[in-house]
Amino acid sequence: MEKIKIGLPKALLYYKYKDLWTKFFENLGCDIIVSPNTTRETLENGKKFVLDEACLSVKIFMGHVFYLLGQCDYILIPRIACLKKKEKVCTNFMALFDLCRNTFDQKFLPYNIDVKKNETEEYAFIGMGLQLGFSFKKARWAYWDAKSYEEMIQERRIEKQKLELAKNTPSIKILLAGHPYNLYDNLLGKEIIAYLEKEGIDIFYSDCYDPKYLEIDYKKIAPKNYYTYNKEIIGSISFYKNFVDGIILITTFPCGPDSLSNEMIIRNVQKPLLTLLMDELNSDTGLVTRLESFLDILKLKKEREEEVHE
Amino acid sequence: MNKKIISFPHLGSYSVPIEFLLTHITPHEVLIAPKITNKTLELGAKYAPDTVCIPFKYNLGNYIEALELGANVLFQAGGGCRYGYYSEVQEKILKDLGYTFEFYSLVDVDRFKVSYMYKTFKKLNPHLSFFKFFYYLVLTVLMVFYMDRLDSLIRKNIGFEIEHGLHQEVKKDFLRDFKKTKGFFHLHRMFRMYKKKILRIPIKKPENCLKVGIIGELYTAMEPFSTYFLEMELAKMNIEVKRFTDVTYLLFLKALRRRKMLRDISKYCTYTLGADGMDNVWRTWYLAKNHYDGIIHTKPFGCTPEIGAIPIIDKVAHDEKIPIIYFSFDTQTSEVGVKTRLEAFYDMILAQKGAQ
Numbered sequence: 001m002e003k004i005k006i007g008l009p010k011a012l013l014y015y016k017y018k019d020l021w022t023k024f025f026e027n028l029g030c031d032i033i034v035s036p037n038t039t040r041e042t043l044e045n046g047k048k049f050v051l052d053e054a055c056l057s058v059k060i061f062m063g064h065v066f067y068l069l070g071q072c073d074y075i076l077i078p079r080i081a082c083l084k085k086k087e088k089v090c091t092n093f094m095a096l097f098d099l100c101r102n103t104f105d106q107k108f109l110p111y112n113i114d115v116k117k118n119e120t121e122e123y124a125f126i127g128m129g130l131q132l133g134f135s136f137k138k139a140r141w142a143y144w145d146a147k148s149y150e151e152m153i154q155e156r157r158i159e160k161q162k163l164e165l166a167k168n169t170p171s172i173k174i175l176l177a178g179h180p181y182n183l184y185d186n187l188l189g190k191e192i193i194a195y196l197e198k199e200g201i202d203i204f205y206s207d208c209y210d211p212k213y214l215e216i217d218y219k220k221i222a223p224k225n226y227y228t229y230n231k232e233i234i235g236s237i238s239f240y241k242n243f244v245d246g247i248i249l250i251t252t253f254p255c256g257p258d259s260l261s262n263e264m265i266i267r268n269v270q271k272p273l274l275t276l277l278m279d280e281l282n283s284d285t286g287l288v289t290r291l292e293s294f295l296d297i298l299k300l301k302k303e304r305e306e307e308v309h310e
Numbered sequence: 311m312n313k314k315i316i317s318f319p320h321l322g323s324y325s326v327p328i329e330f331l332l333t334h335i336t337p338h339e340v341l342i343a344p345k346i347t348n349k350t351l352e353l354g355a356k357y358a359p360d361t362v363c364i365p366f367k368y369n370l371g372n373y374i375e376a377l378e379l380g381a382n383v384l385f386q387a388g389g390g391c392r393y394g395y396y397s398e399v400q401e402k403i404l405k406d407l408g409y410t411f412e413f414y415s416l417v418d419v420d421r422f423k424v425s426y427m428y429k430t431f432k433k434l435n436p437h438l439s440f441f442k443f444f445y446y447l448v449l450t451v452l453m454v455f456y457m458d459r460l461d462s463l464i465r466k467n468i469g470f471e472i473e474h475g476l477h478q479e480v481k482k483d484f485l486r487d488f489k490k491t492k493g494f495f496h497l498h499r500m501f502r503m504y505k506k507k508i509l510r511i512p513i514k515k516p517e518n519c520l521k522v523g524i525i526g527e528l529y530t531a532m533e534p535f536s537t538y539f540l541e542m543e544l545a546k547m548n549i550e551v552k553r554f555t556d557v558t559y560l561l562f563l564k565a566l567r568r569r570k571m572l573r574d575i576s577k578y579c580t581y582t583l584g585a586d587g588m589d590n591v592w593r594t595w596y597l598a599k600n601h602y603d604g605i606i607h608t609k610p611f612g613c614t615p616e617i618g619a620i621p622i623i624d625k626v627a628h629d630e631k632i633p634i635i636y637f638s639f640d641t642q643t644s645e646v647g648v649k650t651r652l653e654a655f656y657d658m659i660l661a662q663k664g665a666q
Binding site for chain 2: 050054268
């Protein structure tokens with residue numbers, strides 16, 4: 001039997017669930033095709049298929065889906081409505097599957113998570129395995145194995161960041177806060193990370209954060225927030241803010257949940273904070289200038305603090 | 311102790327039932343925020359985050375104007391999109407501006423729960439019994455239901471009235487009388503009287519008049535100022551208007567019809583799209599099947615659920631061959647621009663009707 005080819009668009013939730021997805025499909029013995037890194041061309045392609053008002057991350061996502069068309073049997077697009085009780089996610093994650101199904105002529109593979117209606121992640125993944133023609137037992141094993149693998153990887157990343165935090169080097173420490181799909185995207189966050197690394201700055205990422213403390217942490221900044229992914233960002237900011245010198249918030253234009261959550265962060269966090277609103281017409285020079293001046297402020301502040309200590 | 315004065319943001323003419331409910335179950339004074347003007351929007355836009363949608367700015371402007379007049383207890387509702395998170399951010403912004411007030415949210419994460427509402431009102435009025443609260447809540451909901459019925463009747467006929475302004479007068483009258491509701495029978499009698507009154511207004515309606523459906527996001531659909539009185543403009547052009555979104559729909563029909571709607575449009579939607587997204591896809595399909603002449607879609611700039619739904623709506627409209635026009639409202643939207651596009655749309659559907 002020929003192997004089933006699954007396409008994974010390298011955008012949006014890929015950055016959050018890539019370990020889970022790749023391991024799950026490897027366990028089932030499927031071929032995986034991942035679209036290449038985002039370029040200007042990806043964005044230009046994606047722009048054609050959605051409204052001009054859609055957020056930048058969605059446009060990039062459509063570009064990746066466009067690249068994968070015709071190369072694989074299925075393209076995986078999760079549909080996520082509710083990950084925990086009394087919580088929600090951005091409505092784009094609810095609509096993307098139907099949006100792609102109506103726009104492109106291609107088979108798409110959905111899995112639906114809606115905890116409010118008792119459709120959990122396990123249920124969804126096993127359903128996906130059954131849809132691909134595997135047995136219930138195999139799908140369940142593949143999910144459990146992938147899940148434990150994902151947890152292990154995430155734990156390792158958190159440990160690594162904790163160790164780095166404990167080193168207490170004299171260089172400036174900055175927390176990069178934002179959705180993983182913006183932080184690690186080749187077009188959006190990579191440039192910022194590259195620049196900061198060149199300047200010799202210790203970078204911490206908001207997604208390497210132990211969710212153990214989430215319920216206590218996020219309430220310090222925005223107690224009524226119910227966006228699952230934004231809660232994690234807020235929690236990590238609340239956790240890391242005492243250890244870092246400054247925070248950089250990365251947002252795409254016009255992100256729905258971020259527009260309100262960021263307002264709460266800006267108003268409630270007493271730390272040097274830079275909000276970078278990324279849109280299609282961003283210029284690299286403008287970005288670097290803003291980062292440069294932000295770093296200068298942090299350096300001056302640190303020097304002054306040291307003088308006071310002496 | 312200071313005297314408590316309650317206020318809340320505007321939404322169409324729904325301030326009447328809300329005022330009725332608040333005056334009967336709390337002993338405090340109720341202050342209706344000043345009518346929405348351009349100044350309201352300016353005030354709201356000044357203090358709101360940049361990329362937030364326009365209802366947030368209108369609501370914030372309403373709050374500021376009410377607070378300036380002396381209100382010190384504010385209410386906010388919530389919905390399926392970021393509307394549910396408005397309350398906390400608005401409270402924070404207003405507190406940072408230096409106002410002192412109490413802030414209550416009626417909705418607990420998207421769920422409209424009677425017990426949660428009762429707990430909220432209990433804080434304002436410790437002597438409130440559940441029976442009294444429930445009695446007035448049901449009466450208010452019934453009032454909203456009757457208001458929506460009368461409104462949809464008016465919407466059908468207002469474009470064809472012979473003497474200009476009669477429908478508006480009746481609307482003013484029933485809003486004034488509904489405030490003085492004494493009980494269920496009184497309310498029902500008033501409803502029947504006004505229904506007769508509306509039907510008795512002389513109209514001149516041709517058999518094959520132009521029919522247009524308004525779909526889209528809930529705030530722009532229900533608050534006439536936010537769309538620069540779009541429905542009035544349509545009435546001037548002698549068009550019959552069908553609008554789906556009203557509070558009755560949001561409270562009951564939405565949940566009741568969800569499965570039927572998903573079944574009807576299973577070709578386009580497998581799942582709900584968040585907030586009113588899937589509903590709007592179904593409405594497009596419904597309007598096309600019922601031989602309407604055109605569809606007008608309104609939304610605030612950056613409304614995430616509608617952005618996800620519009621490409622699907624586009625496809626349905628394309629498949630069913632029905633003209634559709636999209637309006638996106640922001641602080642910078644010009645009234646003249648909207649009117650020009652609307653006139654062009656009117657000419658287009660008129661020409662299409664004539665060609666058939």
